[in-house]
Amino acid sequence: MIGAVLINGIEGGRVSPQDRGLAYGDGLFETMLVSNGAAPWWDGHVARLRRGCERLGIELPDLPVLAAERDQLCAGVTTAVLKLIVTRGDAGRGYAPPLPSHPTRIVALHPAPARRLADYRDGIALHACRTRLAMQPALAGIKHLNRLEQVLARAEWKDEAFGEGLMFDGDGRAVCATAANIFVVVDGRLFTPDLSRCGVEGTCRAWICAHESVSTGEVDAAMLDASDEFFLASSLRGILPVARFGGRQWNVGPMTRTLQERLWQAVPALDPRRSANA
């Protein structure tokens, strides 16, 4: 049921005011597409969660237990988002991680995001975020709970004409949207930004990289300008073409269309022709 929450497996459980997730953002999260009782990107999310737990030194939740909680919340649910938070758990004051620690696990069911068919067909406009992403290799790639940069960036626009915002690092490289990865096509080749300094390694990005030849590297303003196609990738929204950014316009090109079709075949729940709701 939308709104249901399990905290360490307990419905109606509570979060300690001393949880390190709250105190320091000391934890990780995943937001997963739910369709007809299942979470089709489950393995990708678990793989990223595992990398995040290794990086932060937090114990990975017991996966069969996590899968059982997923099934408990998603049974009979047509479409939704399953959000998982894993923190280093309750502790006293001070940055030193408690030893041993007892991670907190929060699994909650949220409404599915609105999806408009026109966005997938014609593309969306991107806001140019003034908030830059700081370069921090120790935290890059993983989906940790320190998200003030995304919060500040997302607060920059209220105009619904913008479907997302494009974020740059301190050196002016394009990195990602506030909640999606980016891809460009230049001279027929597909590129996505390297995420070793900042950004989150998205689950849909990983799927694209596994199913298409993708070059990973720097994407600067000149490369954006020279690109023939430009799209966003998100595990919740799939492949969203970009139609406008700054002064530039893009048509939805053949690479974007082909990848959309392949993705919708692999993950039918993302196909807006069957699931658009706005």
Added chain:
Amino acid sequence: MIGAVLINGIEGGRVSPQDRGLAYGDGLFETMLVSNGAAPWWDGHVARLRRGCERLGIELPDLPVLAAERDQLCAGVTTAVLKLIVTRGDAGRGYAPPLPSHPTRIVALHPAPARRLADYRDGIALHACRTRLAMQPALAGIKHLNRLEQVLARAEWKDEAFGEGLMFDGDGRAVCATAANIFVVVDGRLFTPDLSRCGVEGTCRAWICAHESVSTGEVDAAMLDASDEFFLASSLRGILPVARFGGRQWNVGPMTRTLQERLWQAVPALDPRRSANA
């Protein structure tokens, strides 16, 4: 009573699993020295909290209410730490700040940190943190809840021979300890790092800058090496001389001694000769 917690004024209140402080570290905190029922640095903490709320666009808590909660928790308490967390409050999924938002206010009483007389007399050794501070002017200076860098840095050492860890930015400038500001004396002049790119503007740092002539700028490795005195400043621990870092040793010099005495006169609760407990 140590351990007491008020959440939006309610003892035994609860934190929503959807609080944005937990979801994104979308909030601020303060940790305040408590001595004989009072919080001597209160005004400084409130000033920084106000700057943080303005920066993040979070409504500042009602100050008379906050002061009443402080008094409720601290009445009759000899020595403790009062921790305040202010978040953007409960909300649905997604980075966009809710409008209107209803901030969450958590006030909790923790035990006072251990203080050893010898540390104040002879100085402490600093670990050299490998975790670098990312440069993010949008978040620099304020005491927000995105503290994974400090968590990772503090997790680097368990050896109690180190009293703190020194953190550098990505360009190799010394910025701060994991939970204190730093000061050096070079050719008789007092310097502290500029915090416009990273670091937290400490309450004790502000006191020192208001009571002594301090130059703010870059403190690189050469300057550390050339320094005659080196100390940490923290509102909970006061002025702690540094005796060892890397291969270098420092004696506790006259500037450090003078500032210690002046601080202990201004805030007697910080004087370890009357309050050392370990």
